Amino acid sequence: MTPTEMDSRIVRYGDLQPCKTAFIDAHTPGSDQKENFTIIGGGVSESPDQHVHIGIPHGFNIGAAGQPPRVTNSLHDHHTAEAFFVLSGKWRFFWGRWGDAGEVTLEEGDIINIPTGIFRGFENIGTDYGMIMAILGGDDAGGGVMWAPQVIENAAEHGLILGENGKLYDTKRQQKLPEGVAPMPLMSDEELAKRPEPTTADVLPNHVARYWDLMALADKKPAKVIGENGILRDKPGFEVDFITRGSATEAKHSHKYPSVLMPMRGHWKVTWDGGSSTIAPGDTMSVPENLAHSAVPSMTGEASLYHIVATGDPAGLTWKG
Structure with a gap:
């Protein structure tokens, strides 16, 4: 493989193209300043604005999240593995139905393999813009994102509606659900009751290095x-x-x-x-x-x-x- 061919498979930090409208919480106060990056693979963005840097299937996806201090990525889950390592900054990872089942603070270089089947979120608790790098299992990145019900409800109050087709519609831009497309249904109480609520002691040390x-x-x-x-x-x-x-x-x-x-x-x-x-x-x-x-x-x-x-x-x- 020539150097020119290999250059097309290198994404430089300075060339990363962020998306600020990737997910349903893009208008929600406290989450509206985060930037999402899809580096390798199709990613799980709900917005057509997301730029894919390398679309070649790898068997997994590589992405990133960049956030100013005190900006939060809302509670969500995937069908497959989601691992992060901290490239810069100091981050609080939290999980559970309401985000209060457990939490852990990660610093630069630390890595977490977040258990599936539970809602998880993360917040930059450092003093500067921070970046975490993400690995998602599978070429289809687990088939999308599952949001905690309150995230979907809060987003609707700020103009964003997620369709059952996995796409976002922004009422602030006069967008509406297409005919025949219903809003993404909220998880039922029965479904939510089946989700475990592991404590910090449950997650450490088997999921953090x-x-x-x-x-x-x-x-x-x-x-x-x-x-x-x-x-x-x-x-x-x-x-x-x-x-x-x-x-x-x-x-x-x-x-x-x-x-x-x-x-x-x-x-x-x-x-x-x-x-x-x-x-x-x-x-x-x-x-x-x-x-x-x-x-x-x-x-x-x-x-x-x-x-x-x-x-x-x-x-x-x-x-x-």
Whole structure:
């Protein structure tokens, strides 16, 4: 693969195109300043305004959320796995029917594999604009988003209606539901009662890994963060590894599925049969299946990188109860 061809599979942080109308809470006070990014895959946006940077199927989706301080992403759920690592800032993740079942604070480099089957949200509690990077299981990203009933009700009060077709209609723009399309129904009390309400103790430590722990664990060899034999043991349809300067190697390797490299700290030189390129924190690089490649830090100082690859397993549920 030529450098030009590979460049089309690299999304630079500075080139990310945000969408501020991606989801139903785009007008809701407290959530109306968030930005959503679809980096790899179709994503789960409910708006036609969302830009897809790389549409090639990988077996998972890569996205991101950028939020100013004290801006919240509303309570929602997916049918498949949703994992985040914090690229910048300080974030509070919370979950449950009303968002009060449990919570955890994550800082830069920390990663959370959020259990499915429960509503979850997150808030930037830092002092500056922050960014979290997301991995969603499956090529169809779980078939969309399921919102807590109060999120849909609050959105309607501010002009946004979600159709049962999964698309948003903005009454402030004189939009209305098309003929034959009903509003998205609210979950029934019976459906809501079936959803678990795990406490913080239930979720920790099986779904959260801390950056500095990973730095120590990956000092000599890459650490398996999410996977059947990972620190966060799961089979969500993808695996996540963590690599540091000490565990990086110039020996090339390949995968039978596309893989993704996402630096957390430092600049990384990626070499493949046909060329090389350097990626930095916030960049996302897609490596084609069966392409031999390596990644090593190209500068001195702290260096860490998240590596994601599909496994071919069904993008199934993660909550074990």
